[in-house]
Amino acid sequence: MATTVHEQPKLKPSREPGKWQPDLGGGGRIPVPADGPMRSLKDFSEPPASTAMWVLIAAIVMSFAAFTSALVVRQGGALDWRHLTLPPILFLNTVVILLSSVSLEITRRQIGIRMSARSVRSGKPALWLGATAFLGSLFIAGQYAAWLQLRAQGLYMSTSPNSSFFYLFTVLHALHVLGGMIGLLYVGVKLERMTLRRSTLTAMCRYWHFIGILWLYLLYILWARI
Amino acid sequence: MHDVHAPAAHHGPPTTFISKHVFSLDHKVIGKQYYAMALVAAFIGMFLSWAMRIHLAWTNAAIPGLQILSPNGAPGGVMTPEYYLQILTMHGTMMVFFVLTTAPFAAFGNYFLPIQVGAEDMPFPHFNMMSFWVTFVAFLTLCAAFFVPQGPPLSGWTAYAPLSAIGPVAGPGEGTGQILWAASIGLFCIGQLLGSLNFISTTLDLRAKGMSLMRLPLSAWAWFITSCIGLTAFAVLLPGCILLILDHVAGTSFFIPGGLVLNDQLQSAHSGGSTLLWQHLFWFFGHPEVYIAIVPAMGIVSHVLITNMRRPMLSHRALLYSMIAIGFLSYVVYGHHMFVSGMNPFSALVFSFPTLVITIPATIITLIWLGSLYGSQLRINSASLFALGFVSMFISGGISGFFLAQPSLDILLHATYFVVGHFHLVMGVAAMFGIYAGTYFWFPKMFGRMMNETWGKVHFWMSFVGAYCIFMPFHYLGIAANVRRYSAFVDDYLQPLIPVHKFITIAALFTGFAQMIFLFNFLHSLWFGEKASDNPWEGTSLEWSTKTPVPWNNFDTIPVVYHDPYQYGVESSTGDYVMQASPEQVKTLHDEA
Numbered sequence: 057m058a059t060t061v062h063e064q065p066k067l068k069p070s071r072e073p074g075k076w077q078p079d080l081g082g083g084g085r086i087p088v089p090a091d092g093p094m095r096s097l098k099d100f101s102e103p104p105a106s107t108a109m110w111v112l113i114a115a116i117v118m119s120f121a122a123f124t125s126a127l128v129v130r131q132g133g134a135l136d137w138r139h140l141t142l143p144p145i146l147f148l149n150t151v152v153i154l155l156s157s158v159s160l161e162i163t164r165r166q167i168g169i170r171m172s173a174r175s176v177r178s179g180k181p182a183l184w185l186g187a188t189a190f191l192g193s194l195f196i197a198g199q200y201a202a203w204l205q206l207r208a209q210g211l212y213m214s215t216s217p218n219s220s221f222f223y224l225f226t227v228l229h230a231l232h233v234l235g236g237m238i239g240l241l242y243v244g245v246k247l248e249r250m251t252l253r254r255s256t257l258t259a260m261c262r263y264w265h266f267i268g269i270l271w272l273y274l275l276y277i278l279w280a281r282i
Numbered sequence: 283m284h285d286v287h288a289p290a291a292h293h294g295p296p297t298t299f300i301s302k303h304v305f306s307l308d309h310k311v312i313g314k315q316y317y318a319m320a321l322v323a324a325f326i327g328m329f330l331s332w333a334m335r336i337h338l339a340w341t342n343a344a345i346p347g348l349q350i351l352s353p354n355g356a357p358g359g360v361m362t363p364e365y366y367l368q369i370l371t372m373h374g375t376m377m378v379f380f381v382l383t384t385a386p387f388a389a390f391g392n393y394f395l396p397i398q399v400g401a402e403d404m405p406f407p408h409f410n411m412m413s414f415w416v417t418f419v420a421f422l423t424l425c426a427a428f429f430v431p432q433g434p435p436l437s438g439w440t441a442y443a444p445l446s447a448i449g450p451v452a453g454p455g456e457g458t459g460q461i462l463w464a465a466s467i468g469l470f471c472i473g474q475l476l477g478s479l480n481f482i483s484t485t486l487d488l489r490a491k492g493m494s495l496m497r498l499p500l501s502a503w504a505w506f507i508t509s510c511i512g513l514t515a516f517a518v519l520l521p522g523c524i525l526l527i528l529d530h531v532a533g534t535s536f537f538i539p540g541g542l543v544l545n546d547q548l549q550s551a552h553s554g555g556s557t558l559l560w561q562h563l564f565w566f567f568g569h570p571e572v573y574i575a576i577v578p579a580m581g582i583v584s585h586v587l588i589t590n591m592r593r594p595m596l597s598h599r600a601l602l603y604s605m606i607a608i609g610f611l612s613y614v615v616y617g618h619h620m621f622v623s624g625m626n627p628f629s630a631l632v633f634s635f636p637t638l639v640i641t642i643p644a645t646i647i648t649l650i651w652l653g654s655l656y657g658s659q660l661r662i663n664s665a666s667l668f669a670l671g672f673v674s675m676f677i678s679g680g681i682s683g684f685f686l687a688q689p690s691l692d693i694l695l696h697a698t699y700f701v702v703g704h705f706h707l708v709m710g711v712a713a714m715f716g717i718y719a720g721t722y723f724w725f726p727k728m729f730g731r732m733m734n735e736t737w738g739k740v741h742f743w744m745s746f747v748g749a750y751c752i753f754m755p756f757h758y759l760g761i762a763a764n765v766r767r768y769s770a771f772v773d774d775y776l777q778p779l780i781p782v783h784k785f786i787t788i789a790a791l792f793t794g795f796a797q798m799i800f801l802f803n804f805l806h807s808l809w810f811g812e813k814a815s816d817n818p819w820e821g822t823s824l825e826w827s828t829k830t831p832v833p834w835n836n837f838d839t840i841p842v843v844y845h846d847p848y849q850y851g852v853e854s855s856t857g858d859y860v861m862q863a864s865p866e867q868v869k870t871l872h873d874e875a
Contacts, residue, residue: 104406111479115478129556213534214535
């Protein structure tokens with residue numbers, strides 16, 4: 057029976073003084089040395105809000121990928137596929153949602169300046185946040201107007217596969233925008249109470265930009281296939 | 283305002299009964315809630331299987347109580363062919379979703395993942411609470427299908443379209459019952475997505491200092507891999523359920539083709555839908571689902587075996603990388619469920635190849651288990667016996683998978699009991715054995731008391747022998763061309779097989795009785811079991827470092843991790859093991875593998 061000294065995890069000092077470089081088989085946090093200075097260890101894992109937002113985005117991407125494949129399969133074998141003209145207001149709505157991303161980005165930068173204490177009174181982030189929420193509401197109102205236009209043409213959910221997919225994609229996307237507006241409200245309350253974390257704000261911005269990009273994708277799919 | 287990381291547990295200790303036991307934010311309580319729900323679902327599923335088995339063996343026998351559940355479906359207690367299919371649907375759905383997914387993954391994972399990584403809680407406790415309650419509402423929604431006028435759906439747990447999409451004309455339960463089914467599964471998907479979100483961020487972001495990824499116990503790794511699989515799989519099933527509901531309530535035709543005639547009625551309201559579309563969406567989820575059930579069980583069993591072998595696996599990394607490989611490959615094999623769907627034969631070939639490839643990591647894992655067990659002085663207890671049973675079931679059920687992976691054989695065997703035997707052994711019974719291994723192993727930590735070992739061993743041997751007596755003859759029946767999903771076997775060529783069915787039914791009743799013993803042991807031990815110490819199995823991972831019962835924030839002080847997860851066979855002040863959170867230098871007492 058061999059007797060060997062079991063080695064403790066090794067740490068290599070990094071090139072920067074005061075920091076440690078992990079000697080891991082993988083993993084995010086630095087292992088603790090048996091006799092190393094504990095105070096020099098730093099936690100550099102991502103904030104959970106950031107990871108969770110990527111995870112959420114991945115799930116939404118998978119869902120819309122599934123819907124897209126449903127569209128492709130349904131169109132491929134169908135004799136009842138009739139193209140419909142997209143309501144022009146959709147293009148105006150696209151401008152609105154892109155503008156909302158711009159206003160949220162301005163909000164993020166102004167809050168970022170405040171957080172870094174370069175200027176506590178920098179800008180009016182609450183105003184820009186409100187503008188983002190307003191533009192989000194305007195987008196949903198615009199989508200509603202598009203549904204009314206289709207209805208006026210006698211195109212309902214069950215009229216044809218095209219209209220089914222049109223309503224499906226736009227309604228589901230609008231629900232995601234509504235979810236984002238709840239997130240904006242949450243950020244606004246936190247901002248007002250001075251308890252907003254940068255990670256929360258970053259995650260929120262990431263989501264909002266994502267649903268903007270998602271809309272561009274859906275618009276393309278609707279334009280190209282429906 | 284400062285940019286600080288969210289603390290692991292940003293909720294205080296619960297103060298009221300409701301916040302402590304009902305709408306709890308504590309991952310441990312949520313884990314127990316999942317476990318309790320899975321236990322109820324498992325027994326409902328088991329009673330349904332008893333009803334099916336009795337009916338298959340003695341077709342005209344009245345089953346007491348069944349007429350109360352459904353006076354139309356089982357007049358006088360004798361079930362109609364349609365009601366047989368309705369019970370079959372509910373058995374499959376209940377077992378696959380609410381037992382095999384929730385118990386090894388959501389229940390044990392919720393309870394032990396944060397503790398094993400050294401966190402105080404999940405990063406999003408409210409989402410975690412929502413995850414359980416959404417799943418619970420999904421469970422109630424499914425159960426509600428028993429009590430609507432036409433009863434539950436009869437389209438099977440796979441809900442193949444157009445049967446599942448066309449509405450009441452397709453048969454009893456295909457109206458409201460099927461909508462409830464789709465709503466239930468859709469809700470279940472949302473619940474599991476919320477859970478996966480928490481599991482992934484917990485594993486990546488909330489590990490204690492020193493807990494590198496390679497120092498995570500294999501069970502924690504298994505839950506992490508499963509949450510990644512679940513994230514993408516449930517995100518695809520959810521759209522499928524939405525489209526199915528829309529076909530029912532909004533008059534769309536996603537899954538319903540034109541010119542369909544059902545019960546002599548032309549279904550003129552629909553046209554152009556694709557029945558194969560549902561199969562693609564379903565099986566893109568459905569095959570990874572097999573691994574959502576089995577990978578956590580693999581992790582649990584590895585964890586239990588290592589603790590009882592008192593030495594690490596032959597290769598920790600090979601086992602881990604094989605589990606990851608299975609996770610990836612699980613997405614590209616799903617077409618093997620559709621060999622008889624009329625898909626292009628070349629597609630069948632494409633799906634057949636990765637199906638055979640996925641057996642390679644599965645075989646590596648199995649060989650590592652067997653090789654590690656060889657020559658070990660395994661501590662025999664209920665947990666380790668069930669872990670061994672898992673390995674046995676996994677091998678037995680997996681071998682028949684080699685046959686079914688080949689389209690030329692699957693075409694012959696697909697609609698027979700051979701497939702029923704295969705998936706029950708490799709997915710159902712194996713995962714159940716994993717759940718039991720986890721239950722006997724972690725019961726002391728979860729409930730502060732030990733389970734009765736004698737009854738645990740009785741439970742094991744009865745279940746082990748019983749499960750083989752049920753499911754091995756299924757393979758024989760399948761080879762004899764015994765068709766599945768039939769409610770009665772009236773054809774002449776099936777008559778010689780009736781005695782086999784009777785034998786299987788008796789074995790099912792016997793095995794079910796063994797589960798009653800488990801339930802009694804479980805409930806009795808909750809109140810009267812011997813008090814458990816903090817580390818009754820002399821384990822090394824972090825769940826054994828903390829007190830029993832586990833405090834609300836898991837650790838009095840957040841642990842710092844110094845060691846790999848399985849430091850057994852060493853010379854330390856505690857004996858032949860050193861805990862992950864112990865800074866002690868140790869010597870190994872055996873040759874490193």
